[in-house]
Amino acid sequence: GAVVSQHPSWVICKSGTSVKIECRSLDFQATTMFWYRQFPKQSLMLMATSNEGSKATYEQGVEKDKFLINHASLTLSTLTVTSAHPEDSSFYICSARGGHTEAFFGQGTRLTVV
Amino acid sequence: GQNIDQPTEMTATEGAIVQINCTYQTSGFNGLFWYQQHAGEAPTFLSYNVLDGLEEKGRFSSFLSRSKGYSYLLLKELQMKDSASYLCASMDSNYQLIWGAGTKLIIKP
Numbered sequence: 286g287a288v289v290s291q292h293p294s295w296v297i298c299k300s301g302t303s304v305k306i307e308c309r310s311l312d313f314q315a316t317t318m319f320w321y322r323q324f325p326k327q328s329l330m331l332m333a334t335s336n337e338g339s340k341a342t343y344e345q346g347v348e349k350d351k352f353l354i355n356h357a358s359l360t361l362s363t364l365t366v367t368s369a370h371p372e373d374s375s376f377y378i379c380s381a382r383g384g385h386t387e388a389f390f391g392q393g394t395r396l397t398v399v
Numbered sequence: 400g401q402n403i404d405q406p407t408e409m410t411a412t413e414g415a416i417v418q419i420n421c422t423y424q425t426s427g428f429n430g431l432f433w434y435q436q437h438a439g440e441a442p443t444f445l446s447y448n449v450l451d452g453l454e455e456k457g458r459f460s461s462f463l464s465r466s467k468g469y470s471y472l473l474l475k476e477l478q479m480k481d482s483a484s485y486l487c488a489s490m491d492s493n494y495q496l497i498w499g500a501g502t503k504l505i506i507k508p
Contacts, residue, residue: 291441317494319495319496327500328486328498328499328500328501329442329486329498330498331495331496331498334495376439378441378442382494386430386447386449386490387432387444387447388444388496389444390434390441390442390443390444391441392440392441393440393441395439
């Protein structure tokens with residue numbers, strides 16, 4: 286299957302700082318990228334959908350000024366958690382879709398805000 | 400509305416067969432996915448069904464009935480490494496995935 290690389294795998298940051306998470310499609314062009322958040326023992330929750338070159342579409346309840354998404358190229362999307370707080374600690378996962386029907390997932394990023 | 404239901408947890412024995420069911424209500428249905436997720440890891444793709452019937456891939460098979468809004472994932476010859484959560488997701492008319500809460504599968508020796 287296609288490869289999606291997400292970086293970093295884990296990050297610890299201080300409350301009030303910002304964290305950037307990168308999602309790259311390594312061997313295909315990702316026209317659409319999805320960002321999810323997953324709390325322990327819960328299902329994936331879609332945060333936003335981004336199409337290359339256009340603004341991301343955020344799900345209800347997700348603050349777009351806090352979770353900045355950029356999808357500047359067909360192989361890279363970034364999620365920046367601004368002014369992070371302990372309640373933002375979670376597992377963040379990106380997935381990407383190009384010409385395939387299925388979405389391929391990155392490895393996930395475990396964010397801990399202290 | 401859009402809804403996905405699957406059991407929260409199932410237990411099975413190594414070497415046996417287990418069937419994980421999923422029912423869905425999705426507007427503009429565009430297919431049904433199954434993903435496997437080990438604890439602390441991202442999901443990995445298992446199967447995609449858009450037409451009625453059974454799709455077999457090695458030890459894993461997936462079935463879809465569009466008229467009943469029903470799918471199942473069948474795992475044969477269970478191995479300890481199959482212990483994981485199995486996520487059912489339907490795709491809507493906007494090609495977005497609606498996720499079930501996942502079924503935690505526990506394999507016992």
